[in-house]
Structures are given as structure tokens and as C-alpha cells.
Amino acid sequence: MQPIIELNQVYKDYPQAGGRQTVLHGIDLRIAAGEFVAIVGPSGNGKSTLLNLIAGIDHPSRGEIVVAGHALQNLGNERLARWRGEHVGIVFQFFQLLPALSLLQNVILPMDFLGRLPKRQRRERALQLLDSVGLLGAADRLPSQVSGGQQQRAAIARALANDPPLIVADEPTGNLDSASADSVFDLFSHLRDRGKTLLMVTHNEALADAASRKLEIRGGRLHADSHREPR
Ligand SMILES: Nc1ncnc2c1ncn2[C@@H]1O[C@H](COP(=O)(O)OP(=O)(O)OP(=O)(O)O)[C@@H](O)[C@H]1O
Numbered sequence: 001m002q003p004i005i006e007l008n009q010v011y012k013d014y015p016q017a018g019g020r021q022t023v024l025h026g027i028d029l030r031i032a033a034g035e036f037v038a039i040v041g042p043s044g045n046g047k048s049t050l051l052n053l054i055a056g057i058d059h060p061s062r063g064e065i066v067v068a069g070h071a072l073q074n075l076g077n078e079r080l081a082r083w084r085g086e087h088v089g090i091v092f093q094f095f096q097l098l099p100a101l102s103l104l105q106n107v108i109l110p111m112d113f114l115g116r117l118p119k120r121q122r123r124e125r126a127l128q129l130l131d132s133v134g135l136l137g138a139a140d141r142l143p144s145q146v147s148g149g150q151q152q153r154a155a156i157a158r159a160l161a162n163d164p165p166l167i168v169a170d171e172p173t174g175n176l177d178s179a180s181a182d183s184v185f186d187l188f189s190h191l192r193d194r195g196k197t198l199l200m201v202t203h204n205e206a207l208a209d210a211a212s213r214k215l216e217i218r219g220g221r222l223h224a225d226s227h228r229e230p231r
Contacts (some may be wrong), residue, residue: 007029051199
């Protein structure tokens with residue numbers, strides 16, 4: 001079966017005073033549809049960089065990245081943005097909701113970007129998604145009027161707005177207390193049950209242990225790749 005994510009000899013370097021810093025050193029990776037993958041490893045070793053390349057947020061310096069049938073290194077910024085909107089839901093550590101918009105409007109936004117659904121259906125779908133994360137009653141509140149855990153649940157609803165096959169999350173519980181982290185954890189478990197492919201950078205051991213596969217990145221290289229039965 002064709003993997004949903006395929007990386008061949010992917011390098012990423014950044015300009016640095018006096019030269020360039022190589023952050024990823026020739027990563028080769030295949031991830032099948034429906035896998036729940038945790039990316040772990042020490043700080044500053046390239047985990048977020050790897051996630052951003054797979055999500056089409058950043059371009060590789062060299063190598064090939066094929067996600068959901070598209071060779072990302074060949075897409076210009078505009079096509080990449082459209083590709084992201086259709087194929088990837090992104091969840092960040094600091095939620096990244098737009099502060100001037102209600103939770104409902106934040107969830108509608110990715111659907112507005114694609115323009116696939118009529119306006120009324122976008123609103124109905126956003127309300128259903130907010131309901132599914134327990135936030136129907138808070139739909140009209142601004143992000144600043146709800147807790148961090150609620151903001152992250154709204155961000156997960158937003159990530160699902162266009163029903164993407166791939167969800168990527170960078171430290172999704174990193175800024176949450178343990179009760180909020182648990183509820184976010186439960187939502188991710190449901191996503192796995194619904195057949196989404198999940199890729200997550202996390203320092204949260206419980207979350208990493210719930211994954212079916214753990215990739216350890218050290219020094220910009222794939223140091224370990226372990227599969228397991230999810231708990
Ligand atoms: N946009 C950028 N410009 C220059 N250097 C960067 C950029 N993004 C990341 N780096 C550098 O790349 C290296 C890897 O960063 P990355 O964020 O991928 O690590 P990480 O493993 O995710 O760390 P953490 O667990 O702390 O989030 C770091 O040295 C970082 O400073």
C-alpha cells in the first residue's frame with residue numbers, strides 16, 4: 001500500500017552566523033495511513049522542523065517529501081497553502097486561534113479558505129465540530145474568554161474542519177494542566193479510532209505511549225523507530 005507520508009533523504013538547514021546549520025540530516029521515512037506516530041527526542045534536535053516539513057509549513061533544503069500523493073518540494077507557496085488546507089489539520093502548542101474571532105468563526109475559517117461548502121453548511125459543520133469537543137455552549141466566546149484547554153479543543157475542531165486525512169500536532173499538551181491535557185489526549189484517541197493519520201511531537205509520555213509508533217529524533221537523525229500495540 002502507498003504510504004500517506006514518504007520522505008527520501010530529506011535535509012534541512014538554516015542560515016547561521018558564518019555559515020549554515022544542518023538541522024535534519026538525510027531523513028528516510030514511510031508512514032502508512034491510519035498510523036498514530038509520536039515524535040520524541042531531546043529539545044532542539046529537529047522534531048518540530050520535521051513536523052513542519054511534513055505539514056508543508058516549511059520547505060526542505062534537499063530531498064523528497066510525498067504526502068497524500070503530492071510531492072511537496074515541487075509546490076510553490078500558493079499551491080502548498082491550498083494543499084495544506086485540503087490535506088492537513090494542524091494543532092500548535094499555543095493554540096494559535098485568531099483572538100478577534102469567536103471559537104465558531106475560528107472553526108469556520110479553514111472552510112472559508114477552501115470554499116467547498118455553502119456558507120450555511122460551514123456554520124452547521126463548525127457547530128457540530130465544537131459540539132464533538134464539548135464546546136457548543138462556548139461557540140460565541142472569544143479565545144480569551146475560555147481556558148487554555150478549551151482553546152486547544154477548539155483548535156482541534158478547527159484542524160478537523162476540512163476533514164483532512166492527516167493531523168499534525170506540535171506539543172499539543174505542552175501548555176496545558178493535566179486535566180486539560182487528558183481531555184485533549186482523549187480527543188486524539190478518538191481521531192485515531194476514526195482512521196485519521198496522526199503525527200505528534202510530544203514530551204508527554206502518556207501521549208507518546210498511546211501512539212502505535214514512536215520515532216526518536218536525535219541530532220537531526222532518526223535515532224529509533226519503534227512500533228507497538230496502542231494502549
Ligand atoms: N526558522 C529557523 N531559523 C533558524 N534556526 C532554526 C529555525 N527553526 C529551528 N531552528 C533551529 O533548528 C534546531 C532544531 O529546532 P526544532 O524546533 O526542530 O527542535 P525540537 O526538537 O522541536 O525542539 P523542542 O523540543 O525544544 O521544540 C534548533 O537548533 C533551532 O534553533
